[in-house]
Amino acid sequence: MFEHLIPRPTVEAIMEHLEELGIGELTPFSKGTTSLVFTGNLGEKKVVVKLQRPDSPRNNFEREAKLIRVVSKFGITPPLLFTGVFKGLNYMVREFASGEPILYADLEKSHIIEIALKTALLDRLGLDHGQIQGGKHIIIGKRVYFIDFEKAGWRKPRNLTSAMAMMFLGDNSIAKRVREKFSLDRDFLDELRDELREYKKTGRLSGILRFLSRL
Numbered sequence: 001m002f003e004h005l006i007p008r009p010t011v012e013a014i015m016e017h018l019e020e021l022g023i024g025e026l027t028p029f030s031k032g033t034t035s036l037v038f039t040g041n042l043g044e045k046k047v048v049v050k051l052q053r054p055d056s057p058r059n060n061f062e063r064e065a066k067l068i069r070v071v072s073k074f075g076i077t078p079p080l081l082f083t084g085v086f087k088g089l090n091y092m093v094r095e096f097a098s099g100e101p102i103l104y105a106d107l108e109k110s111h112i113i114e115i116a117l118k119t120a121l122l123d124r125l126g127l128d129h130g131q132i133q134g135g136k137h138i139i140i141g142k143r144v145y146f147i148d149f150e151k152a153g154w155r156k157p158r159n160l161t162s163a164m165a166m167m168f169l170g171d172n173s174i175a176k177r178v179r180e181k182f183s184l185d186r187d188f189l190d191e192l193r194d195e196l197r198e199y200k201k202t203g204r205l206s207g208i209l210r211f212l213s214r215l
Helices: 008-020 061-072 109-125 159-169 173-181 186-202 206-212
Strands: 023-031 035-042 045-052 080-086 089-095 138-140 144-146
Touching: 008 023, 008 080, 008 089, 023 045, 061 080, 061 089, 061 109, 109 144, 109 159, 109 206, 159 173, 159 186, 186 206
Parallel strands: none
Antiparallel strands: 023 035, 035 045, 045 089, 080 089, 138 144
C-alpha cells in the first residue's frame, strides 16, 4: 500500500523493530501529508502506529506527542503509549480510537452533547484543533474521540463553534443528516446561532447544553 512512498525493505525493518517492542499484526491503515499510519496489537490493546514519511516536508511528531499527552488526560483523545525513532524516521504509538469518523457516523443526541463538552474543554485549555470542520478527525464509537493533533496549536480556539457549525449549520453531508434526523427547522438553527454568539462572548457552556438537550 505504501511502496511508492517508502521502500519495502524499510517497512519490513520498521515492522521488525516494532515487533521487538511487542507490537504485532501490523497492517497499513491510511496515509497523510507527513505520515503513514498502521494498526496493530500490543497485548490485548489495538494500537495505531503513526510513522513519519521519508518525503515529509516537516516533522511535527514531538510537538504533536506533547499535545496528545496533555489532552489524553481529559479523555479527549486515546492515550499515547510511546514514541521513538528508527532509521531516522519518527514514530508514535497510541491506543486505537474505535468507531467511525463523524463524516460517516449516525449521530445520536449523546454523541452531540459529548462533542460539545469536549470541544468546550479544548477551548478552555486554549488549544485549537484546527481540523474539526473536515469531519475526519472526530471518531464516533462508545466514546467520542478527537484524533490527529498535527495542526493543533495554542492559539485562539474555535473548537466548539467549528463543531456546531459542521454538525448543524453547514452545507455539508453531516449537517444535512443531522437536520433531517432531528427534524430541525430554521427557528432552531437561528436560536443555535444566538447561543453560539453568547458562548463566544462569555465562554459559558450551560446555554449550549440546555439548547442541545432539546434535540
